Amino acid sequence: MFIRIASAVGTVALATGALLGIASPANAETNPSCSRVDQIGSTAYIKSGGTTIASVKQFKGCNKNWSYTYVWEGFRNSHSGTWWACSGVSTSGGLQDYKCGGNHQKEVWSSGANTLSVCTKAYGQLEWSNGEGAAATDQRC
Template sequence: MFVRIAGTVGTAALVIGALLGIASPANAETNPHCGRVDKIGSTAYIKSGSTTIASVKQFKGCNKNWSYTYVWEGFRSSHSGTWWACSGVSTSGGLQDYKCGGNHQVEVWSSGANTLSVCTKAYGQLEWSNGEGSTATDRQC
């Protein structure tokens, strides 16, 4: 009897773990240009009024800095018109490596900036038919 209960509990734990793994947003941050990147600094948020509509993060890897913009589901589901997300790496010399996705592209990675030797911020922007918002992460040196 104990073996049967333990087996059932163990199977349930595996199923729950698998379901949590499927629900995890981790693969929303898989860089298509560099196999291994590490997040640096804090996440910044683009807002429309008091509503968060996108997040911006900075990563480093493959000897480059990367900016990443992700458009949140709440915005996507409530905006059927056109919208574009953009992402770039900002330095004291200006915006580098700025890239915009296509209409309704959920995530945008910059192309990678050769800026590891200077201080940088990730910059993200979201434009839609009747508005726009932008933000930058904290500076990383």
């Protein structure tokens, strides 16, 4: 009896994990310009009408700060028209290292900003044919 209950609980846990995995915006976050980056600060979310459509994160690595914007699959699947994402590092002096991807590019890394000695935020923007949204992470010093 105990084995059957344990087996059933294990199956439910696996199924729940699988469902959560499907719903999440999982991504490898591999920086094409730096082999080792670590996320700093919290993740920010770009929303449209209360729906999350993209994530914005800040990373450090290779003696630079990096901004990363990832467009969620739900938005990508529901917007066949033109859309593009951008990402940059924001300091008190303004937006630096701002880079936009091509049409329908699901992730954009900034080029890397030499800003480790100042306070920074990652800034992400998503623009599409009839709208736009933006978000910034918390400030990291």
